[in-house]
Amino acid sequence: MERVAVEKKVLNENDRVAAELRQRFAEENTLVFNFISSPGSGKTLFLERTLEALPQDTRVAVLTGDVQTDNDARRLARVGFPVQQITTAGACHLDARMINKALAAWAGQRFDLLLIENVGNLVCPTSYDLGEERKIVLLSVTEGEDKPLKYPGAFFKSKVMILNKVDLLPYVPFDMQTARDNARRINPNIEIFETSCTSGNGLPEWNAWLRLQLALNQKEVSAHA
Numbered sequence: 001m002e003r004v005a006v007e008k009k010v011l012n013e014n015d016r017v018a019a020e021l022r023q024r025f026a027e028e029n030t031l032v033f034n035f036i037s038s039p040g041s042g043k044t045l046f047l048e049r050t051l052e053a054l055p056q057d058t059r060v061a062v063l064t065g066d067v068q069t070d071n072d073a074r075r076l077a078r079v080g081f082p083v084q085q086i087t088t089a090g091a092c093h094l095d096a097r098m099i100n101k102a103l104a105a106w107a108g109q110r111f112d113l114l115l116i117e118n119v120g121n122l123v124c125p126t127s128y129d130l131g132e133e134r135k136i137v138l139l140s141v142t143e144g145e146d147k148p149l150k151y152p153g154a155f156f157k158s159k160v161m162i163l164n165k166v167d168l169l170p171y172v173p174f175d176m177q178t179a180r181d182n183a184r185r186i187n188p189n190i191e192i193f194e195t196s197c198t199s200g201n202g203l204p205e206w207n208a209w210l211r212l213q214l215a216l217n218q219k220e221v222s223a224h225a
């Protein structure tokens, strides 16, 4: 089979498993976010800060993907919620099967929120549906404001963009308005948060938004009950 045909088959199979996951997340009322960015934009630290701000009784779990090492899982586990590392052994993205397999280790547990840190990369993770409710793309101010134009897929498919490391703005030539405009050229409805995981700027707004999404997700269930 030629390469394109093989790729198509793999993606079809991924979509099938992702659809099963989405169905299961809907039945179990689990809100699922899939975080995508280049390596080093701050996904893990952003998730650490997010977990720290959640009420201790929130049923939240985290899956974190990397090509190698369980460093991120160890960082995230310190906050005290269940965390699993998915090591892809070379693959540049997580796929739906990997999520399914990891979730089997938590069989019988139900979560209100599942946060997935994808492998650091703005290209491959974009093509693989994980059954998430939304993709969230992080862009840090050290990466350049043109990245939405260079990697449109990641920004087109994400409903939220986190502009991270705003504490570094005094030291890097990065124009926030241009970055916002570029993201909105690709995806006019993208919601944007500006954050610093070191100073904490912008995190209260993000945390409030997240709590609202969780409350809305609970409400949907009671409306259907």
Ligand SMILES: Nc1nc2c(ncn2[C@@H]2O[C@H](COP(=O)(O)OP(=O)(O)O)[C@@H](O)[C@H]2O)c(=O)[nH]1
Pocket (backbone or CB within 6 Å): 037, 038, 039, 040, 041, 042, 043, 044, 045, 046, 120, 164, 165, 166, 167, 168, 195, 196, 197, 198, 199
């Ligand atoms: N100055 C600054 N550094 C940050 C911020 N967020 C993350 N970092 C640092 O950026 C580096 C990469 O962060 P990490 O969370 O590992 O990124 P990941 O590869 O996307 O998971 C680490 O040294 C973090 O401490 C931020 O908002 N401001």
Ligand SMILES: [Mg+2]
Pocket (backbone or CB within 6 Å): 043, 044, 045, 072, 117
């Ligand atoms: Mg990480």
